[in-house]
Amino acid sequence: MSTAPAPAAGAPDPIIRLVDVHKVYDSGENAVQALRGVHLSVGSGDYVALMGPSGSGKSTMMHIVGCLDVPTSGDYHLAGEAVAMMSPRSLARVRNRRIGFVFQSFNLLPRASIQRNVELPMLYAGVGRVERRRRAQEALERVGLAQRGRHLPSQLSGGQRQRVAIARALVNSPDILLADEPTGNLDTQTGQEILGLFDELNSQGHTVILVTHDSTVSSHARKIVRIVDGRVADDPPAPPAGRPS
Numbered sequence: 001m002s003t004a005p006a007p008a009a010g011a012p013d014p015i016i017r018l019v020d021v022h023k024v025y026d027s028g029e030n031a032v033q034a035l036r037g038v039h040l041s042v043g044s045g046d047y048v049a050l051m052g053p054s055g056s057g058k059s060t061m062m063h064i065v066g067c068l069d070v071p072t073s074g075d076y077h078l079a080g081e082a083v084a085m086m087s088p089r090s091l092a093r094v095r096n097r098r099i100g101f102v103f104q105s106f107n108l109l110p111r112a113s114i115q116r117n118v119e120l121p122m123l124y125a126g127v128g129r130v131e132r133r134r135r136a137q138e139a140l141e142r143v144g145l146a147q148r149g150r151h152l153p154s155q156l157s158g159g160q161r162q163r164v165a166i167a168r169a170l171v172n173s174p175d176i177l178l179a180d181e182p183t184g185n186l187d188t189q190t191g192q193e194i195l196g197l198f199d200e201l202n203s204q205g206h207t208v209i210l211v212t213h214d215s216t217v218s219s220h221a222r223k224i225v226r227i228v229d230g231r232v233a234d235d236p237p238a239p240p241a242g243r244p245s
Helices: 058-065 088-097 114-124 129-142 158-170 188-203
Strands: 016-025 032-042 047-051 073-078 099-103 176-180 207-212 223-228 231-233
Touching: 016 058, 032 058, 032 231, 047 058, 047 188, 058 176, 058 207, 088 099, 088 114, 099 158, 114 129, 114 158, 129 158, 158 176, 158 188, 176 188, 188 207
Parallel strands: 047 207, 047 223, 099 176, 176 207
Antiparallel strands: 016 032, 016 073, 223 231
């Protein structure tokens, strides 16, 4: 098993560390190598864009970082802990409480109210009814939808539904927010509003990782990691202009 390199003296431990990670789907002649020896280090509070074309392996990386999938080989350390050593129950707890997920297709329950959708991760975490309502309302306030709790997803615009998805990702106060093409189904103006919300959440201390093929999206990050054919390519730093206003 690979050994994760120690951080430089005086540097904080990264919250995410991938060491020589490979991911192979199927086997034999039909084997597909999605990741080919990936190394990645993300510090607490970082704002990172995983950028690459379709099929480059960036979504596979996100699934591994989010503990939705496991590497074929290599190591993944989350906040200093080897993910391979975690029990299924511990992994479920990590996905529920330490990582918030935001997907391109929103993944909202169509027949449940917005309030109920946001409460869902807390149900899995065993949070009591009164506390669920309080925290869901607070999360909806953070994304500007405090008055929409009783609406159904079909009664909201695409941008509002993505805000609901972000509120749902926030209710268990995760350390890390993972967003896979979060503006892919939105018009340009609404997409910029959603990216502005991620900027704000990062400024509040959340580690944010955006998975995208869009340079407009990646320009909001402070660090760009380019994925090419399952490998991390050498890349220049993000533009000094930083996040657009």
